Amino acid sequence: MSVRARIEATLRDRFSPERLIVIDESSHHAGHQPDITGTGETHMRVRIVAGAFEGMTRLARHRAVTEALRPELDAGLHALAIEPAAPGEPTRW
Template identity: 70%
Template sequence: MSLRERIENKLNEAFTPERLTVIDESHQHAGHQPDITGTGETHMRVQIVSESFSGKSRVDRHRAINALLKPELDAGLHALAIEVAAPGEATRF
């Protein structure tokens, strides 16, 4: 199972999202550091809409996702961009 799939599974289980997209953006970061070649799954973007985030601050939403995905970050995920909303909130995704 790919890292992207593991992230999707964890987010689906934890937040039961109405919308969820996990995008591998690793190729866009090739050469930013000597060990980042653009291959592999090092940079991910999460776009998620879930009722779980209603009434929570942006910081609390990000903390919840970062805490859930800490094992992936500890295991080599270099960067995680998070775009999060509750249902009915405006999004850019």
């Protein structure tokens, strides 16, 4: 299973989102560090809308997603961009 697929599965299980998009942006970061070639799944963007985020601050939402994905980060995911929202909140995507 790919890193992207594992992230999607984890976030669906944890937050039951009404909308979820996981984008692999690794190719945009090739050469930023010697071991980042752009060919692996090293940089991900998560766009998620979930009722679980209602009443949470932006920081708390980021922390919740980061903690849910801690195993991926510990296993080598280099960067994680998070765009969380509660239902009904405006998004740029």
